[in-house]
Amino acid sequence: MLTKKQLDLLTFIQKRVARDGVPPSFDEMKLALDLRSKSGIHRLITALEERGFIRRLAHRARAIEIVKLPETLGGEAAGFQPRVIDGDRPASRPAAAEHVVASAMELPVMGRIAAGVPIEAISHVSHHVAVPGAMLSGRGEHYALEVKGDSMIEAGINNGDIVVIRETEVADNGDIVVALVEDQEATLKKFYRRGGAIALEAANPAYETRVFPEDKVKVQGRLVGLIRTY
Structure with a gap:
């Protein structure tokens, strides 16, 4: 009780x-x-x-x-x-971006995303990962990224995790998004709109919130799932 x-x-x-x-x-x-x-x-x-x-x-x-x-x-x-699932990463497969495998979808892992200091924008497929179909919420394409860093640890996102992202260019305050900063750096952070500026907030007190002019930040997608490998 x-x-x-x-x-x-x-x-x-x-x-x-x-x-x-x-x-x-x-x-x-x-x-x-x-x-x-x-x-x-x-x-x-x-x-x-x-x-x-x-x-x-x-x-x-x-x-x-x-x-x-x-x-x-x-x-x-x-x-x-x-919706936090365990499992080993599958071997790389030279296939289309998404295709059905049993009850799962296979998504491209587009390299690494920084949960810390932003790193270079992600643009290539490193391998594929099988994701339960139920995790893919909403319309639009999905892709996956490997997390590098610990700035989102208090949101349950750890270094080495795989995050599942739904492509979108819009976000609500508090959403965890992939943000492209000044067209060259990609980072995984909480999104907040503050007047004419965008705040990208970490989930770790060791990292400061970064604030940019609105035209310097582009939302590339929103977090919809997490895969953890042990």
């Missing part, structure tokens, strides 16, 4: 994973539940873990998987699956 706060937190995590493919940060949980400190979130997370509803991944900051849901949210009978 869960308390109201425990159920509220589990519901919030589940909705954010379903929307973004990654769990929310502790700060986002604190704001969503209107708590004054992160210590309350730590207690709720521990309680959910002890009751078997979630699992925290060892040595992975802010990485949370939902193991099951209470019947009021659909439970295991509803076929819930966490």
